Amino acid sequence: MSDLTERIPASFELYEEGDLGGLDLKGLGLYCEEKTSIPFSLLGNIYDGLPEEKIEAVARELAKIKVRDPGKEFDSGTPLQAERDYEERRIRGPRWRIIGILYEGIFYQKIIRDLLPESKLGSRNCTILFTNQLFGTWDQDDLRYHARVSLYGFPHLISTSGLVEAPAKPKEFYFKKQMGQSLELLKEEYRGRFIDHNDKRMTEVLKGYAMQALFYQFTGDPFCEDRDCRLFNSHWQEEVLHSQLDGRYEFCPRHEAILKEVKERSM
Amino acid sequence: MAEKKQIFKPVSEKEVTRAIVDGFARQFIEYVESDCLIIGGGPSGLMVGRDIALKGVKTLIVERNNYIGGGFWIGGYLMNKVTVREPGQEILEELGIPYEKAVEGLYVADGPHACSKLIAAACDAGVKFANMTMFDDVVLRQGNRVSGAVVNWTPVNALPREITCVDPIALESKFVVDSTGHDACVLKKLEERGLFKTAGYGAMWVEQSEDLVVEHTGEAHPGLIVTGMAVATAYGLPRMGPTFGAMLLSGRKGAQVILEKMKKK
Numbered sequence: 186m187s188d189l190t191e192r193i194p195a196s197f198e199l200y201e202e203g204d205l206g207g208l209d210l211k212g213l214g215l216y217c218e219e220k221t222s223i224p225f226s227l228l229g230n231i232y233d234g235l236p237e238e239k240i241e242a243v244a245r246e247l248a249k250i251k252v253r254d255p256g257k258e259f260d261s262g263t264p265l266q267a268e269r270d271y272e273e274r275r276i277r278g279p280r281w282r283i284i285g286i287l288y289e290g291i292f293y294q295k296i297i298r299d300l301l302p303e304s305k306l307g308s309r310n311c312t313i314l315f316t317n318q319l320f321g322t323w324d325q326d327d328l329r330y331h332a333r334v335s336l337y338g339f340p341h342l343i344s345t346s347g348l349v350e351a352p353a354k355p356k357e358f359y360f361k362k363q364m365g366q367s368l369e370l371l372k373e374e375y376r377g378r379f380i381d382h383n384d385k386r387m388t389e390v391l392k393g394y395a396m397q398a399l400f401y402q403f404t405g406d407p408f409c410e411d412r413d414c415r416l417f418n419s420h421w422q423e424e425v426l427h428s429q430l431d432g433r434y435e436f437c438p439r440h441e442a443i444l445k446e447v448k449e450r451s452m
Numbered sequence: 453m454a455e456k457k458q459i460f461k462p463v464s465e466k467e468v469t470r471a472i473v474d475g476f477a478r479q480f481i482e483y484v485e486s487d488c489l490i491i492g493g494g495p496s497g498l499m500v501g502r503d504i505a506l507k508g509v510k511t512l513i514v515e516r517n518n519y520i521g522g523g524f525w526i527g528g529y530l531m532n533k534v535t536v537r538e539p540g541q542e543i544l545e546e547l548g549i550p551y552e553k554a555v556e557g558l559y560v561a562d563g564p565h566a567c568s569k570l571i572a573a574a575c576d577a578g579v580k581f582a583n584m585t586m587f588d589d590v591v592l593r594q595g596n597r598v599s600g601a602v603v604n605w606t607p608v609n610a611l612p613r614e615i616t617c618v619d620p621i622a623l624e625s626k627f628v629v630d631s632t633g634h635d636a637c638v639l640k641k642l643e644e645r646g647l648f649k650t651a652g653y654g655a656m657w658v659e660q661s662e663d664l665v666v667e668h669t670g671e672a673h674p675g676l677i678v679t680g681m682a683v684a685t686a687y688g689l690p691r692m693g694p695t696f697g698a699m700l701l702s703g704r705k706g707a708q709v710i711l712e713k714m715k716k717k
Binding site: 251253254262265267271274282283284286287365366368369370372 | 663689
């Protein structure tokens, strides 16, 4: 149990990047604080206050980590001027709405880590970046990139567009899309069965992902095999909705017990 | 009995031939040098052409097919309804193309109606066309600035090299637009010379990638503006579904870039 004590962060900090589509970060922070008794702070846009030369350097780095072909292992090329310009505009636009580029997640995490002071990194500190940008990681099993909702580590990354794009929608949705049915009409047909951009349920669902980040800090394992637990590693939208909104309980008995202990030790 | 009056005036074959050759030659000679040469007559190329020609820019669109319009005649799965997402319908409105709201933020128009209106709008604005004309290579000037295109008849390209010896010809212009879709033919020629490296469009479908295409539209190499799906190929952006709003808005942005650059010159 002494291990757990050492791993409980003194506080957790929430940063944001881009337009998060109405995500209530304060509400999310309060939820996690209530569950863990660990205080949180909202630190705003991750790029705030970056000096001019740093903006250019970060833009260059971001332009280098685009996954151009999800079927091939990442190969960093030399970004073109228009790509660097795009990233620069994105960094300078605090409510940047445009998404669609798939970034290499591990490198993305490194770029964000380099923006944080050394003191904010390590097991006693928990930093979570909520971004509207999409990132993915290479899967050695099927040799391709997969978009991800979250990437846990130092810092943790959680993506609102990842929540829409990464967990698979119902199979028939893709069949119909392949047959040429318009995306908007399909969305109407399957409304409610997946999380969409600007979805009102986004905050509630991402509370569970923020808790996964915290559990990563506590135990080194963010996930649970119980599909009723908010720590369940969902691969389908249906699973996301169930584990985050309709589960039998919020946390399974094992994780509830850990939370209880965390709470006692944090107070 | 009264003799039946002919409907059409009698004109001999030679006069018909003269009219075709003369009309074509006069226009061709005039457009051997233009302000802007647009390679690819799909929706983004037509949109660039229409917007700049309205401002008096001398514009020629080179199209490899007999027909102009590219994929704008049909939507997904060969169904002839085209969709645009908001705010693409503002351009439909501007061009007088009838459309209906499908769901919030999505509008649907009749493909043939939309495409023919866009072509007509480009023609009305003063754009000229060289159809059945294949882009062959770029013309480069000082500092490797793109300053025109080498073209040939499309059918020549379809024949085996061994039985054709039709040399291409060159057209000069202040700006060239690559609106050749995913093929990005003009950029590929620059790539062959080591002047550009296209990334190839990403295989992953992301529903909001239309914005990225518009956002990345612009001058990719001195003298060369890239619009439409060629933008996705240039910068490795994810591919999109059959919604045409990005093609129209990318074309409009390409036109703005050209107009600004012409103003500065």
